[in-house]
Amino acid sequence: MPFGQPALSLAAQLQRRAERSGAPAELADLPVCDGGGPEGVSEIGAALFSLVARARAAGLDPEMELRAAARSYRDQVQRWAEKQSGDPA
Numbered sequence: 254m255p256f257g258q259p260a261l262s263l264a265a266q267l268q269r270r271a272e273r274s275g276a277p278a279e280l281a282d283l284p285v286c287d288g289g290g291p292e293g294v295s296e297i298g299a300a301l302f303s304l305v306a307r308a309r310a311a312g313l314d315p316e317m318e319l320r321a322a323a324r325s326y327r328d329q330v331q332r333w334a335e336k337q338s339g340d341p342a
Contacts, residue, residue, distance in 0.1 A: 265309060
């Protein structure tokens, strides 16, 4: 599995493969280590990995969900910027 791919896709693919091999879902609950050392990950990293697992469990594609959220954020920022400039478009 290429580790050079985007992290969100990599996490989803690793989780899919683990699931197919019969690994327990609890393995996606990663240990948190303040320093992000070899035995754990940062709290943010663990939360992101967990969100990928939650999306998959809900039958959602985490990549597509994040892209939709990014587009929504972009649109909100554009609307905000238009209001700031007084542009009615």
